[in-house]
Amino acid sequence: MSIVTCDMAVSVDGYTAGTDQRMDAPFGDGAEGLTTWMLDEPQAHAAEIGAITAAGAFVMGRNMFGPGRGGWDLGWTGWWGAEPPYHAPVFVLTHHAREDLPMEGGTTFHFVTGGVDEAVARAREAAGDRDVAIAGGAATVNQCLAAGVVDELRLHVAPVLLGRGERLFEGVPRTGLVPVSVRQTPLVTHLTYAVARAQPSSRSGDDARAQ
Amino acid sequence: MSIVTCDMAVSVDGYTAGTDQRMDAPFGDGAEGLTTWMLDEPQAHAAEIGAITAAGAFVMGRNMFGPGRGGWDLGWTGWWGAEPPYHAPVFVLTHHAREDLPMEGGTTFHFVTGGVDEAVARAREAAGDRDVAIAGGAATVNQCLAAGVVDELRLHVAPVLLGRGERLFEGVPRTGLVPVSVRQTPLVTHLTYAVARAQPSSRSGDDARAQ
Numbered sequence: 001m002s003i004v005t006c007d008m009a010v011s012v013d014g015y016t017a018g019t020d021q022r023m024d025a026p027f028g029d030g031a032e033g034l035t036t037w038m039l040d041e042p043q044a045h046a047a048e049i050g051a052i053t054a055a056g057a058f059v060m061g062r063n064m065f066g067p068g069r070g071g072w073d074l075g076w077t078g079w080w081g082a083e084p085p086y087h088a089p090v091f092v093l094t095h096h097a098r099e100d101l102p103m104e105g106g107t108t109f110h111f112v113t114g115g116v117d118e119a120v121a122r123a124r125e126a127a128g129d130r131d132v133a134i135a136g137g138a139a140t141v142n143q144c145l146a147a148g149v150v151d152e153l154r155l156h157v158a159p160v161l162l163g164r165g166e167r168l169f170e171g172v173p174r175t176g177l178v179p180v181s182v183r184q185t186p187l188v189t190h191l192t193y194a195v196a197r198a199q200p201s202s203r204s205g206d207d208a209r210a211q
Numbered sequence: 212m213s214i215v216t217c218d219m220a221v222s223v224d225g226y227t228a229g230t231d232q233r234m235d236a237p238f239g240d241g242a243e244g245l246t247t248w249m250l251d252e253p254q255a256h257a258a259e260i261g262a263i264t265a266a267g268a269f270v271m272g273r274n275m276f277g278p279g280r281g282g283w284d285l286g287w288t289g290w291w292g293a294e295p296p297y298h299a300p301v302f303v304l305t306h307h308a309r310e311d312l313p314m315e316g317g318t319t320f321h322f323v324t325g326g327v328d329e330a331v332a333r334a335r336e337a338a339g340d341r342d343v344a345i346a347g348g349a350a351t352v353n354q355c356l357a358a359g360v361v362d363e364l365r366l367h368v369a370p371v372l373l374g375r376g377e378r379l380f381e382g383v384p385r386t387g388l389v390p391v392s393v394r395q396t397p398l399v400t401h402l403t404y405a406v407a408r409a410q411p412s413s414r415s416g417d418d419a420r421a422q
Binding site for chain 1 (some may be wrong): 223224225241251310366368370371372373374379380383384386387388389390392393394395396397401402404
């Protein structure tokens with residue numbers, strides 16, 4: 001059955017990015033270590049990377065797609081070059097409407113102005129029997145957790161305390177989780193939790209996952 | 212070799228206690244789940260509990276010992292009754308000097324007014340060849356991490372997002388960690404990290420642990 005998943009690379013103290021995020025350092029200063037496991041050792045983490053890219057549709061925040069409003073005006077096409085790694089529809093949350101943007105390799109960016117609920121509903125429809133992945137950043141993940149639309153949370157915890165930056169779980173109310181699995185390598189600890197639904201969701205039929 | 216350890220029960224979003232901590236709810240509202248693994252299923256977590264209680268001396272903050280200043284004046288002897296579970300010297304950080312307080316079963320509370328460095332130094336001396344454990348609460352752990360005196364951090368992560376409360380790692384600067392072990396049960400995920408020392412400590416000879 002199709003579920004909504006969320007993969008986040010995070011420090012032990014709960015940051016998903018450092019400070020001063022910019023073009024040449026999209027994760028911000030000091031936060032390179034959060035994704036070392038994925039970029040430097042993909043073979044050792046093939047199962048987790050495969051689970052991320054298996055989704056049938058993605059939802060992401062505007063900052064994950066591009067740097068501010070300017071990018072829209074200048075024809076910005078995302079951080080990933082001509083062939084983004086999604087190979088599926090990607091629904092970008094924004095306040096600024098824009099035409100669909102088809103890229104090479106099966107990725108099409110759709111720009112959604114109706115908020116998280118609309119983005120997730122359209123992603124579910126596009127994904128069919130496959131999962132929908134909330135791709136980040138932290139603000140979007142927090143919004144989706146607070147809205148109760150995430151079924152499975154997969155934290156990729158890098159062994160570092162960052163001390164400052166963008167915080168995961170900010171503004172997310174009390175939520176029950178159920179441990180699903182854990183795996184540790186020298187570069188990362190993979191923690192998977194099912195999200196316990198506080199109340200039945202009218203959008204989906206998968207409330208059997210709730211505690 | 213003797214090291215300084217720190218065990219903390221924490222939620223997935225990094226809280227060590229809920230809000231409104233008081234006499235009949237010392238962890239605060241909503242945070243009972245943080246210690247369920249230890250209180251309800253001690254057999255299933257005997258190794259982790261044993262590692263905590265094996266320390267030769269403990270350091271704790273004033274709030275972990277008692278509720279505010281009043282407790283001192285009224286002859287407060289801690290939360291734990293006549294025989295506290297430490298069975299070793301416990302060094303309590305406080306601004307209010309007080310005579311040593313011997314309890315049944317080998318626990319003696321010593322009240323230290325000279326700050327973390329003095330408390331850890333006295334605990335090291337008292338522990339001899341055994342480890343020193345930083346017992347909490349979060350503010351004391353954060354102070355010890357910031358001071359660079361912790362060698363091993365053992366997080367006991369309960370599967371819940373609390374949303375608010377007392378935060379672990381607040382004010383702790385950027386720090387490298389090295390994954391040591393992980394173990395998951397339905398009630399908790401045990402994560403052990405060695406703390407990478409940024410610079411040699413003049414207090415100890417165990418810098419071989421540093422990265």
